[in-house]
Amino acid sequence: MEPIIVELKNVSLIYHDPFAETLAIDDLNLTIREGEFAAIVGPSGCGKTSMLNLLCGLTRPSSGEVLLGGNKVTSPGDGIGYMLQHDHLLEWRDVEANIVLGLEVKNMLNEKTRAYALDLLERHGLMEFRHHYPQQLSGGMKKKVALIRTLAFDPTLLLLDEPFSALDYQTRLHISDEVHKIIKQEHKTALLVTHDISEAISMADRVLVFSDRPARVKKEFEIKLNAPDSPIARRQAPEFRGYFDSIWKEIEYREKALQ
Amino acid sequence: MKKRSSNKTKKNAPATMSHEHAVYLSKIKRKERFVVSMRYVILIGFLLLWELFARIGVIDPFIASSPSRVVRTILSLYNEGSLFTHIGTTLYETVVGFLLGTLMGILLASILWWFPTANKIFDPYLVVLNALPKIALGPILIVWIGATEASIIAMGVLISLIVTIMTVLNGFNEISDSKQKLMLTLGASKWQIFVKIVLPASIPTMMSALKLSVGMTWVGIIVGEYLVSKAGLGYLIVYGGQVFQLDLVMASIILLCILAALMYYIVAYFEKRIIKWRKH
Ligand SMILES: Nc1ncnc2c1ncn2[C@@H]1O[C@H](COP(=O)(O)OP(=O)(O)OP(=O)(O)O)[C@@H](O)[C@H]1O
Ligand SMILES: [Mg+2]
Numbered sequence: 001m002e003p004i005i006v007e008l009k010n011v012s013l014i015y016h017d018p019f020a021e022t023l024a025i026d027d028l029n030l031t032i033r034e035g036e037f038a039a040i041v042g043p044s045g046c047g048k049t050s051m052l053n054l055l056c057g058l059t060r061p062s063s064g065e066v067l068l069g070g071n072k073v074t075s076p077g078d079g080i081g082y083m084l085q086h087d088h089l090l091e092w093r094d095v096e097a098n099i100v101l102g103l104e105v106k107n108m109l110n111e112k113t114r115a116y117a118l119d120l121l122e123r124h125g126l127m128e129f130r131h132h133y134p135q136q137l138s139g140g141m142k143k144k145v146a147l148i149r150t151l152a153f154d155p156t157l158l159l160l161d162e163p164f165s166a167l168d169y170q171t172r173l174h175i176s177d178e179v180h181k182i183i184k185q186e187h188k189t190a191l192l193v194t195h196d197i198s199e200a201i202s203m204a205d206r207v208l209v210f211s212d213r214p215a216r217v218k219k220e221f222e223i224k225l226n227a228p229d230s231p232i233a234r235r236q237a238p239e240f241r242g243y244f245d246s247i248w249k250e251i252e253y254r255e256k257a258l259q
Numbered sequence: 260m261k262k263r264s265s266n267k268t269k270k271n272a273p274a275t276m277s278h279e280h281a282v283y284l285s286k287i288k289r290k291e292r293f294v295v296s297m298r299y300v301i302l303i304g305f306l307l308l309w310e311l312f313a314r315i316g317v318i319d320p321f322i323a324s325s326p327s328r329v330v331r332t333i334l335s336l337y338n339e340g341s342l343f344t345h346i347g348t349t350l351y352e353t354v355v356g357f358l359l360g361t362l363m364g365i366l367l368a369s370i371l372w373w374f375p376t377a378n379k380i381f382d383p384y385l386v387v388l389n390a391l392p393k394i395a396l397g398p399i400l401i402v403w404i405g406a407t408e409a410s411i412i413a414m415g416v417l418i419s420l421i422v423t424i425m426t427v428l429n430g431f432n433e434i435s436d437s438k439q440k441l442m443l444t445l446g447a448s449k450w451q452i453f454v455k456i457v458l459p460a461s462i463p464t465m466m467s468a469l470k471l472s473v474g475m476t477w478v479g480i481i482v483g484e485y486l487v488s489k490a491g492l493g494y495l496i497v498y499g500g501q502v503f504q505l506d507l508v509m510a511s512i513i514l515l516c517i518l519a520a521l522m523y524y525i526v527a528y529f530e531k532r533i534i535k536w537r538k539h
Contacts, residue, residue, distance in 0.1 A: 056444055058440070058443055058444065075446065076443060076444055076445065076446040077446060078446070080444075082444035084437060084440065084441055084444070085437075086437055088435075088437060088438050088441045090455075090456070090459070090460075092459050092460075092462075101445065101455070102445045104455070105442065105445040105446060105447045105451050105455070106445065106446060
């Protein structure tokens, strides 16, 4: 088995605001191994984003431990690339200046790292847009640029928080395919949060279904599909339907319990 | 925004265009030409009517002056050698007041952004200061600073400062949380967030704050000159009014119009340049 990259041990998270305290995550345990592509699906507001924020070190757990490569995560470090729902390319920077933002912030920008970032751009077919501005790019291309910005400082783990939700369906299929390809080619470990069950099954090796808030892992599915390793092809696999139904049932069960 | 889209259409415009598109374009051009020429017609018409009515006695040139008398007054100021002294004095005070007000405004807005608690504490004070007619502070300034040019400049600064702080601070605070979250995920420090996101993203707001504050500074400087000065266009206006020389008043007002417009366009030009530079 591959070594463990991320480990959450009995993690709880409580938010405080003037009106109430919210238990967002309760006693969550989770491990992710190197090279794995894991997906998390779960009801709205169950604590998925909160968990990614914990992993990234943006917030600290109220109790429990968050380990990255065996070390406690205390602040956003270089090991994690976090791709948010909105791409937030800076409109006053061209593509090249955008993809080196992370390197710049981390004081890692030099000829070598810039060359690496540009090489990513080249290999993933965006070199001709190097000097374009975000407003000149399509929604799908912006996502790819945002992904390359996230990969430019060579993180070991990628966190993706509903990265495709702002795209239309066609673009979404296409871009999830490309993003998957890029992540595989760059040998990254990835954790994807999504509302879209099909997207989760088509992209991930493992799907974790989260319970209602407070978030816990309710059920895990190892996804083994008889298809080429590409999300679009994987959607055609004969086993796809079965996985979809099982995950759907997990979530539907919750809906019933709610009523 | 407008600029951007027009750039785009220019870039994407096909080498050959359909007849309809050509007609459409010429229609737009004709309309534009009409608007511009109407502006000149109104200006020239106004000046001609003014002159005419003054000559045939519909209006009393002693009270309302006339374009030719204004020109004569300006020429005689020039011959006396005091024209440029007055213009220079007012212009100097305005430019200094504007620059000081802007720099201090942006600096204070940055400090308030940096310390959200301070922002909260000072918020009601800012609101009251903003609502207060700063002109009311004129006598205090004179007592504190003295009847000097410094008082005039202080008046100009005072009038534009609060608006600048509020507009710029608003711009800073409007930067979306998720853009800041992006920076935080990269491990950015507060200073990096300020320099790489907040400042560049608020340049458009800052530029519109500048355009606002140029006008405000003029108000402050002229009022300041009313109160204390021995030279400058504001002084000429007050003096002309006191000795019932309306030609002098009108001439100064017209000079003021030209200068204020000029300064506004200079700021607007810089705005355009900076926004262009920011994108390339
Ligand atoms: N900063 C905060 N302060 C207080 N409560 C918060 C905060 N952030 C999130 N919460 C609450 O914690 C819970 C989990 O939020 P979170 O954003 O992690 O959910 P999510 O699973 O990502 O939801 P979605 O699917 O809508 O993105 C929600 O009930 C939310 O209201
Ligand atoms: Mg979320």
